[in-house]
Amino acid sequence: MPQLLTASDLWSDIAAVRARSPLVHSITNLVVINLNANVLLAAGASPVMAHAHEEVADMAGIAQSLVVNIGTLDPYWVRSMELAMAAAAGRGIPIVLDPVGAGATPYRNQALERLIATAAPTVIRGNGSEVMSTAGAAIRTRGVDSSAGAGDALDAAQALVQRTKGVVCVSGVTDHVLDAQRRWSRLSNGHEWMTRITGIGCSATVLVGAFCAVQPDAWRATTAAMALLGVAGELAAQQAQAASAGVGSMQALLLDALQLLPQAEFERRLRLEVAQW
Template sequence: MVDGRLNAEAIWSDLEAVRAQAPLVHSITNFVVMNFNANALLALGAAPVMAHAHEEVADMVAIAQALVLNIGTLEPDWISAMQLALRAAQAKGIPVVLDPVGAGATPYRNQALQALLQTGAPSVLRGNGSEIMSVAGLAAATKGVDSAASSHEAVGAAQALARDWGSVVCVSGATDHVVDAGGRHAALSNGHPWMTRVTGVGCSASALIGAFAAVQPDRWRATVSAMACLGVVGELAVERTQAAGAGVGRLQIELLDGLQLLSHDDFVARLKLACHG
């Protein structure tokens, strides 16, 4: 248990809401992670749709309960499709999650992010330390799409972004930090380093945030709930994988199984959450 603002039981009720309501999450995401992200949403209990054609993105947003934008594999048509979807989501009033994959790595990637941010501020921004610091305009080294900065180093940048945009900002890493414009700050310490060796786990975190934000109107709480569930699931999945004498190939399956089969007792016993502000 943590302080009265948010605890394991409250987070578990958000997970139950996702399972009961099966919200439709519209993702415009990258080729590398599309399949894994869709399966992660299905395993959680949500419903995924992966659509990026200009001719249908606004119509797809019209029937969705959340929109997730991921810039991992960029091309101009996808960015303009994201802008169309973002405008439609804001007009409808559904949450928008932006994953700035590889922010700071190339000028084109930064220009694409700037175009999206000028279209509208996201409800939630989730990235690793380097990505969040880059979006905030700070000098941060990147190694492809991996982070060269710790999540702790990026907390100040995340807080500044939250204040400037009124968005929830999540910095993922060994400890996940979730902040909002009102000064709330949650730190989550579950997970395992092996999770970084399966492509799409970080991007799936953004997708899961979309599912939780679809059923929980407090975007900060929704983001904390999503990251908490994924962290506990990952921790348990690595333990099962190692007990079987297997490696990260098996871990992909264990992560999906864990999202579907996570139990109340395991979650409550495992959660490592500290709330401030």
């Protein structure tokens, strides 16, 4: 059986992000740059959003982790990601890949193959359809939304783990985090309103980057990041509903929760299971 992972363990990683403020280099998509940067800041990390060919390798040289997100692709940005990933791999810092919209177009799939061939990601985080497509399963996404549940993608996640020797996180109603040691964490926090705010999944990915920068166990780091976002999102939705407000208010409340969530509330709300696959 895997080692026990407790709420207290995960909280210590949350506290480490807040205390150490790791620099996360994020080459993300145009839709979510602002929200992703604010999510990192609220959680205690430091964001840098740089994609110029002339500086991405240098930026990866000073950051504590690299996040790449293929949401709004073009050839220039793909090359930026390749350059940054090569530099990050050379330094040995964590690389987190978000295969946004994988399976939607052949170009998107080809770009993913190029990136994974450049450097094996430390963590891949996506929804069910994205993980299945990245693993080579014959499935198409609905734009950037999932047409498959997280549970449907577990076989694909295991195949990706075996290919990359890293961590794969499948997001959904239940988030699944698997690694090459066959550890499997399942998180059941969050709220359906999180699906109505653009960039929440991408924000999960940058949080994974921040946690991997302070916690060398990438499986535990990914679990902690997803736990924080799930609990914060759950709390924010409940606060918005209590105020007869909607998802616009919830987005602001989510940032508040990421910044101010206390340990007791986190541990009380956390719904975590750990097993082997």
